[in-house]
Amino acid sequence: MKWLIAILAVSPVVVTAGTFTPPKGCTAYLTVQLSSCRVEQHWTCAGDPEGDHWALTIDADGPSYLQHLDREFRWLENYPLPGDFKRTLRQPEADPNSLTDLLEKGRDDFDFEQTVLRGGKPFATEHVTGFDKLTGTKVRIDGEDLLVTEFKFQVESKSGGDTSRTYGNQYVSPKFRLFFQGRETEEVGGETYQYDEKPMLFSEPGEAGFLADKPKFGCDEMMSGLQMPLATAKERRDEL
Structure with a gap:
């Protein structure tokens, strides 16, 4: 995929035009501005299996993370940017991610492995286990109805690296079948973040901000090195 190579190389068409250009043969359907000086672009591609989609995160310096997901939000591929690292899902999984189970049953447990590649060559395997659970809270952000989750997962390297544990709350959109990050804590290597x-x-097609490639919120705080404490962060949301 030439478009994938271009994105991984931080192609100028993505980061300097002022408007994100989806890859050839692909159709963008959603742009999401986050509170943390990041903007996400979401698209689907004609050659992919039905339900597959891609998400690119762009921060103040350009593309920072690329994900390939499916309808159940299984982590098929992900690429930290820039760099030559890649993670791919090892299939079949012991217990795959299932967004359907979460929405219909209120909880989804998962257990799977990822192959970590560097320069296209496998060099490590990661074991991911955890759960997502609906809290029963619904919120509306910018007119979109979202469900609040509680989650916890750990990533254990089979090559002897540090085990990371992440937990907190996220948002789920039944309409778009997407997760969005919220307040989270990560513990790794004796440090807590x-x-x-x-x-x-x-922003959907035809709406203001669709395909905008510049983050809109939180960049002043990032530039000054300030971080808003989670306990006092004010949420811009309307309770349903």
Whole structure:
């Protein structure tokens, strides 16, 4: 896929035109501005299996993360950007991600492995286990109805690296069948990191902000090195 190579190389068409250009043969359907100086672009491609979609995260410096997901939100491929690392899902999984189970039953447990590649060559395997659970809380952000989840997962390297544990709350859109990050805590290597990356604006085709490739929120705080404490962060949301 030439378009994938272009994105992985931080192609200028993605980061300098002011408007994101989806890959040839693909159709963008959603742009999401996050509170953490990031913007997400979501698209589907004609040659992919039905239900597959791609998500590109762009921060103040350009593309930072690319994901290939399916209808159940299984992590098929992901690419930290820039760089030559890639993670691919090892199939079949012991217990695959199932967004359907989460929406219909209120909880989804998962257990799967990822192959980590560097320069196209496998060099590690990661074991991912955890759960997503609906809390019963519904919120509306920029007119979009979202469900709040509680989640926890750990990533254990089979090559002897540090085990990371991440937990907190996320948002799920039944309409788009997408997860969006929220307030999260990550523990790895004896360090603890906290994040608040909730969605702020949703733009579909024809709406203002669709395909915008520049983050709109939180960049001043990022530039000054300030971080908003999770306990006092004010959420821009309307309770349903």
